[in-house]
Amino acid sequence: MRKSFFLSFVFCFTFLFQSCSSLNPDESDINAMALKAYNEVKTQAKISQNAEWTAMLNRVAPRIAKASGKNFDWEWMLIESPEVNAWCMPGGKMAVYTGIMPVLKTEAALAAVLGHEVAHATKKHGKQSYARAIKGNLAGLVIGATTSIGGQLLCKSESCRLLTGLGGAAAGFAIAFFDRKFSRGNETEADHFGQEYMARAGYDPAEAIKLWERMGAASGGKAPPEFISTHPSDVTRKQNLTKWLPEARKIYSKAPEQHGLGQEIK
Ligand SMILES: [Zn+2]
Structure with missing residues (x-):
């Protein structure tokens, strides 16, 4: 009895200690966890062979990256999956x-999605949601971050489950990143800067408004697509994007090249 108590104490202490650095990470810790998680997704995911869509992503992603003004180590991939989803990790x-x-x-709607996701990364919302996840679920995140089984139980999405096998801080990051709920303030900021980046x-930039209408319609009253479930779709969002449109149109008019709506996606 006494021995098992002692062992569980050592067990818990070791797990807590191992996870300490992942509980209060700085930007380079977050970027390192993101890189590890990204490389794991790249290894496990099926990369799309759709030449047309891949070419489109290869056009849009570097344009959005450049428009953000951030000197990140940019990388992107098109994953073959029925999931209605897109993301940009910190870094x-x-x-x-x-x-x-x-x-x-x-193509312009793809630019709007990437603009929004990239804005979450440039405005460091990942770190804020990570901190919130830790605050809200300290014990859970510690278990998830240290054991694959704990991670499997905590994950709500397939993308998250994919990474819990990594264990350690990268698994904790996966839980905080993929099952994240950004705050309303974060979402509004990502909408604002996302529209600016696409312009x-x-x-x-008017296509950003259409994008959220299409996302809402795609759910068809059934379970919402994953992208929508982590991104609140509401009247305020549409009103905001409409309010910011004149400012975004000015930026668009000064863009070195105007692609309009770009290519149609069939
Ligand atoms: Zn968002």
Whole structure:
């Protein structure tokens, strides 16, 4: 009895100690965890062979990256998956899932999605949501961050489950990143800067409004697509994007190249 108490004490202490650095990470810790997680996704995910969509992502991603003005170590991939999803990890590692492409309908809508996701990374929302996840679920995150089984239990999404096998801080990061809920303030900021980035990249900023309409329609009253479930879609968002449109149009008019809506996505 006494021995098992002692062992569980050592067990817990070791796990807590191992996870200490992941509980209060600085930007370079976060970027290192993101890089590890990204490389794992790249190894495990099926990369799309759709030449047209891959070429489109290869056009849009560097334009948005440049428009953000951040000197990240940018990387992107198109994942073959029915998931309606896209993300940009802290440090500039992006992924778009093929499931989102038919919902987008235009290249400019892809620019709007990437602009929004990149803005979460440039404005460091990942670190804030990580801190919130830790505060809200300290014990859970410690277990998740140190054991694969703990991570499996805590993950709500497939993308998260994919990474819990890593264990350690990268698994804790996966839980905080993939099952994240950004605050409303973070979402509004990402919408604002996302629209600015797409305009500077030469895409019609009015398409950002259409994008969220299409996302809402894609859910068809059933369970919302993953992208929507982590991104609140509401009247305020549309009102904001409409309010910011004149300012974004000015930026668009000064863009070195104007691509309008770009290519249609079929
Ligand atoms: Zn968002």
